[in-house]
Amino acid sequence: MALLAIGISFRTADVSVREKFAFPETNIAPVLKELTNSVQGLTESIILSTCNRTEIYCSIEKTARENLVHWLLRNRQGELEDFNAVNYTYWDLEAARHMMRVTSGLDSQVLGEPQITGQVKDAYDSSRRAETLGPELNLLARHAFHAAKQVRSRTHIGRNPVSVASAAVTTAHQIFSDLATTSALLVGAGETIELVARHLRRAGVRRIAIANRSLKNANSLAAKVADHSMRLSEIGDVLHEYDVVISSTGSPEPVIAKKTVQQARRHRRYRPLFMVDIAVPRDIDPEVATLKDVYLYTIDDLTAVIEENVDSRRESAEQAEEIIVGAVEKYAREQGARTGRELIELFRGSANSVRDAELKKAIDRLDSGSDPGELISRLAHDLTNKLIHSPTLTIRNAASDDRKEILDYIRKSLELD
Template sequence: MPLLALGLNHRTAPVEIREKVAFPPERLPEALRELVRLPAVNEAAIVSTCNRTELYCGVEALEQERLLRWLAGYHRLPAEVLAPNVYVHPEQSAVRHILRVASGLDSMVLGEPQILGQIKDAYRAATEAGTLGRVLGRLFQHTFAVAKQVRTDTAIGSSPVSVAFAAVRLAQQIFGDLARQTALLIGAGETIELVARHLVEQRIGRIIVANRTVERAAHLAEAVDGYAIALKEIPTHLADADIVISSTASPLPILGKGAVERAIRERRHRPMFMVDIAVPRDIEPEVAELDDVYLYTVDDLRDVIEEGLASRREAARQAEEIIDVQARRFMDWVRALEAVGSIRTLREQADAVREEVLEKALRRLAAGRDPAETARWLAHTLTNKLLHAPSVGMRQAALEGREGVIEAAHELFRLGPPPRRG
């Protein structure tokens, strides 16, 4: 059964297109069951995230146009709108693609780990919808194992590659476990939102969000189970903060040396980690002179990020080698699976011939025929019947000049190399 992956992602389609073909989780079961009702589709799974929508199907024939029309029709879009943004991966290319996706090699941020969880969600949804068969079910299990191998055998996910991630990683290096720490995030833009997400993933104890517009701070704080304050309230809460990360568009510093000095005294000189991501800076440079304060700027993080990217690029090369090997290994399993049916049919035919000849031999013995003669008759007849079909096929292939069939027969029956034509 052929495999086919069809989809679009952040590299091939703008967000205006991606958002139109996303599958909300609550509609996924219905969509999966509708997909497998297509005449050529035997099994299916759908991976749908903010960066990609992909159909993985076991199909009777590689009918990509039918899948494209279904995807467009399901979302009430003209197929010609989607067509320029769509990629198609057949067979081994489909296997290699899902292995790369799960390993973070096809992500916007190289090596990011979230996509593996999203693929596991897709597997779970397809399993519950009853749309996974033997091949796709095995493919997903193989994918999870390979993604784990890539994470274990390479450094693809070990180095920070964004300012937000680098800031949180440095905080971990200073404090270790963040579960007992309080973070004060100043600003509520995209970078601070990403910082908040990384902190939550690391099980930060508490988050305070300060912003000029309190409503915006409250929106972010609610998403991360935090607490929102106005900028003017920072001095009241600063001493509670073990971690301070700031990224605003303020033209002037928001935190001065005096305010931080007072907070350190209130904290009885417990260390405070501060990252100023803003340009112009939000935290006065003189704060770095204070004891028990670790102040980093965006330039300080740049080296950490570049080291992380270089490390991940090297790890990605190693991961590609693992994926190439594992994609071939999976396709070997698929091809062996395809032979199982043929082998079963061959054995059933041989069993039927054996039973037929054996029944006749038993009747001969019951009629008083000589056992030795009957045994020779049985062996001769069984051999002739088993070899009749292959012999006729080889003779016909020779007459028609189909040398490939003759070569295959020599390989299957261990006949040695075919004789040279004189």
């Protein structure tokens, strides 16, 4: 079995492609079980799906990669040509390194952002509940979380990072010079929307409302960071009242249609409407971008704002990469030791099976009246032949293939010099 990491991210695919391969945030357990049961040769799996990436980490036979890809395309109704153009594949230690970099925020759109560590932990917990974890991914995840903790504590990479939330508010300043005169409608009730609300408050936005499918969750978040809450179904009636709209839900379909924005635009008498869609799949119909006086930004459009802050953390990133190198080496040593223990257990089990079988034969012969002395001699002879049979074949094959390094290793290991 091999360790595989396969996926797409903001580095390889824009949001229009990423949303096709995004998995739902909730109820991922049946998907994980289907994956593990459907792809022959795959024994463990973790699915990481965020607004910036969709990745599958798994323990799998190398010949089964294409089966995994076809499962993904069937499940997400994607096209092979689209996926082949943007996917990346890492095996074994490179896969381990990739997971550690992702978990530490080194592969994030916002370099060093802490949210990704929590998202990887959530993905790990989902796999644990779905019972698709095993020794390989458990070991990898443990080392990835430890590496992320080391990066966070030993470098300044996470100090004052520009988040997607703050980048959205910074971009709003480009449309409205004074945010204190604006009102904002935030769609969703998750961590990102809460961060957006706090940034808007600090920017002086006079009125903030939260809209969510669950009114209970909207009320709960509004009590902390906003002035008003509503259901998603109410957006069409009040959209024209807001200057800034920022959306981040887990909906598989758009929650704000072009028609809804057209109606709001008329009610606003064509005053500018700033909208940011930071959801994947997208919450706002992309056609909204064609409307005059409506400024629609996606999560990909915020990259320029985020990149301005990256240079100040380059030195910390270099330190973090060194930590990852050490973490991969430590993981490799422990993985090798575990593989060695498993091999020893298999070898002992095989030897014990041979011993038990030969001992049973000897006891049966003894019960039949065979001479004990002859039995002991025969038992020793048969045991010796059975136990050295496989190693003898290995030596013969290595010799016939002129594999001197294998022969030298066997000679040294068995102290035959």
